[in-house]
Amino acid sequence: MLSFDLDFARGDFTLAARAEVDAGVTGVFGPSGSGKSTLLALIAGLLRPGRGVIRADGDVLVDTASNRFVPPWDRHFGLVFQDGQLFPHLTVRRNLLYGHDRIAPQMRRHDLQSVAELLEIVPLLDRRPALLSGGERQRVALGRALLYSPRLLLLDEPLSSLDERLKQQILPFLRRIKEETRVPMLYVTHSRNEIDYLADAVITMDRGRLGVAP
Numbered sequence: 525m526l527s528f529d530l531d532f533a534r535g536d537f538t539l540a541a542r543a544e545v546d547a548g549v550t551g552v553f554g555p556s557g558s559g560k561s562t563l564l565a566l567i568a569g570l571l572r573p574g575r576g577v578i579r580a581d582g583d584v585l586v587d588t589a590s591n592r593f594v595p596p597w598d599r600h601f602g603l604v605f606q607d608g609q610l611f612p613h614l615t616v617r618r619n620l621l622y623g624h625d626r627i628a629p630q631m632r633r634h635d636l637q638s639v640a641e642l643l644e645i646v647p648l649l650d651r652r653p654a655l656l657s658g659g660e661r662q663r664v665a666l667g668r669a670l671l672y673s674p675r676l677l678l679l680d681e682p683l684s685s686l687d688e689r690l691k692q693q694i695l696p697f698l699r700r701i702k703e704e705t706r707v708p709m710l711y712v713t714h715s716r717n718e719i720d721y722l723a724d725a726v727i728t729m730d731r732g733r734l735g736v737a738p
């Protein structure tokens with residue numbers, strides 16, 4: 525569903541990555557500084573590769589040979605970072621609907637009520653992010669990304685700002701998203717536990733190079 529073959533350089537750091545990602549959850553695992561976030565940013569379209577190709581469901585999103593570069597907002601990927609980055613001035617409901625309201629109605633695959641129920645955030649809909657716990661915020665960030673009906677979810681250490689107790693609380697929600705929505709996910713983490721619990725396949729990164737874990 526996603527394939528990429530990319531070269532990227534920034535200062536001393538070089539990344540050369542080529543892989544095909546199937547449905548399900550693909551964990552991206554590797555030491556700090558190995559290039560995991562850089563790879564996600566390249567796939568999301570937040571960075572441009574020096575050379576390379578990215579395809580999703582047969583669509584060419586990037587092809588440096590023909591100068592093709594589809595911008596992030598036209599890739600239909602959902603992004604969730606370490607700290608959910610909710611809009612502070614909007615209620616949970618407006619945050620959730622942010623992407624949903626910006627896509628064509630025929631592309632919408634999820635509705636507010638079912639996503640809010642899935643993530644157990646129905647009682648929070650009228651609150652602003654400042655009044656949420658860290659775990660609630662991350663659940664809203666996941667809901668917002670899902671309601672955008674992405675063809676792929678890019679998750680960059682979505683649990684790493686949470687304490688152990690909250691991590692254990694949210695992991696089952698991620699598994700629910702995987703099982704009930706079947707949205708493919710690329711999931712960057714430092715945690716073997718999270719990989720073992722969620723991932724169907726694993727890509728390992730080391731100093732900008734990929735390997736496939738046994």
Ligand SMILES: Nc1ncnc2c1ncn2[C@@H]1O[C@H](COP(=O)(O)OP(=O)(O)OP(=O)(O)O)[C@@H](O)[C@H]1O
Binds near residue numbers: 534537558559560563
């Ligand atoms: N904005 C930036 N400007 C310059 N160099 C950067 C920038 N962000 C990251 N780097 C460098 O690029 C390399 C890859 O970093 P990246 O953040 O992709 O690694 P990572 O595997 O995601 O690390 P971590 O697990 O610590 O988040 C590192 O050498 C890092 O120092």
